[in-house]
Amino acid sequence: MKISSDILKQLAAKAKGQCRFSEPMSRHTSFRIGGPADLLVIPADEPDLQNLLAGIHKSRIPYMILGNGTNLLVLDGGIRGVVIKMTSGFRQLDRKENTLKVGAGYALPRLVEGAAEMSLAGLEWGVGIPGSLGGALVMNAGAYGGQMSDIVKKVWGYTPSGDRLTLRPGQINFGYRHSEYPDGFVIAGAELEMQAGKKTRIKSAMEQWMGKRQRNQPLSLPSAGCIFKNPANDSARRLIGVAGLKGKKAGGAKVSSKHANFIINDGGAKAADVLKLIDIIKERTHKSVGIELTPEVKTVGEP
Template sequence: FDGDVYPNEPMSRHTTYRIGGPARFFVRVNSVGALTGLVDVCATEGVPWVAVGRGSNVLVADGGFAGVVVALGRDFRTTRFEDGRFLAGAGASLSSVVQDAFRRNLGGFEFAVGTPGTIGGALRMNAGSRDEWISSRVVTVTTYRPGRGLMRLRGDDIAWGYRTSSFAPDEVILECELAAEEADPFVVRDKMEANLARRQQSQPLSEPTCGSVFKNPEGASVGRLIDELGLKGTACGGACISPLHGNFIVNRGGATAADVRTLMDHVRARVQEAHGIDLAYEVRL
């Protein structure tokens, strides 16, 4: 088997939140063959399984996951540049593409500077800023789905939305082609620096978080709503609503998933009460 198997692996080691109970099996697959073999067996045997990237947009329960967590290793981590496009493995980091584009005098990825996570994760959730998304760069995506096999999709044939995509829950993203365009490196650098400076100022980037907790409701900023309700700084156990940005809940050390859930429930109830808005989760629970 071309991979590594870790039984009862704490997911707190594999999430940016540093939270999460054990996965029954955490398996790092290093090749497409290992991945397809593993998920096919899980699917036919009825074993719950889930693919993860860098764990930067998930809150794993304290009880862990009673199944197989699949992480993408070696062969999925490469990126190449060919004919004006990046060919990126789903397990490569988004930031490696952002930096590589800059080095090659290419533009189009400045919005993603400082965004953690893998290419696969970024595609599944259509990562981006408020109004620029990774989907606008996608030429093709190769996926695998047990029972359906390998598929090569054109970016235009995928339904993309604000932090959503039309990939099936059991469809694993393997790699993609991303379009880049020639750009003035000084302009690219200025955009990257401005984006990063703005985020460093307004988001707790160096603390363990899952990024934004909720999606912005139509026409509103959930961070501002939470701020206006005076909820920043509210704590529960080791978790705290960031004093820097209302839509971030940080792990100040030893936070449990239950601590974070308590704060999430509190925020949702307060926003519902004050504005009649039912907040949708941006983080995957």
């Protein structure tokens, strides 16, 4: 689908935030992979986002929402239409007793650290998860027995026509790395219910989890974290290891030798290489242990 460049220019002219045409998505994903987006906009604030959505709605062009790009495989042909990057304009943080009101663009590692400084418990498990709050709410990110849905009080955001909507957890249907929002819903922020805790205890849990990550995960190499969801009562990492796939390569993509559920960009990997490796892993694990793995990473864009 070819999008009229006049429409894109009109949208950019009306935006207050930063706009970039033909922006390589490899600059916005932790995989360092992804073809160009026709137009990438970083809205400056909520009214700017609302105007942008209204303009997109009127011109009927597609859009997708980007947080920190740490759970995304963007295909090599890039993304048609508008990519709305929810980061710098949405980084407010307010505290009222044990409730934190946080913008969708707030980085999870900073939030985890900030909560600990305020002696608020409930997010220690999130240490080292490199996403934005918005992305964590969509993925229902979690680790070490905790997940976002444990602390969400409400989520607010905008519908594709720019209407503001507030959702309660019961309306989001959270599950394991799963959530359901209305189609095209852009999360602008959330209220999180934390618990009063002891700073030393919170920090010690964070250190323990971070140490575990550093020992087990290839953190210095570009990846999108775990590629597959864990099947019930088992770990995808273990199964991929059993299938003998550690170190397996397809082009520039490689199954990490440190953590078999991570695919790393070993240098110049294309999205097509990652897709090929995903297929190989699915096929071989199925053959070897009879379990069908489901990707956790979201694939977007055009091949």
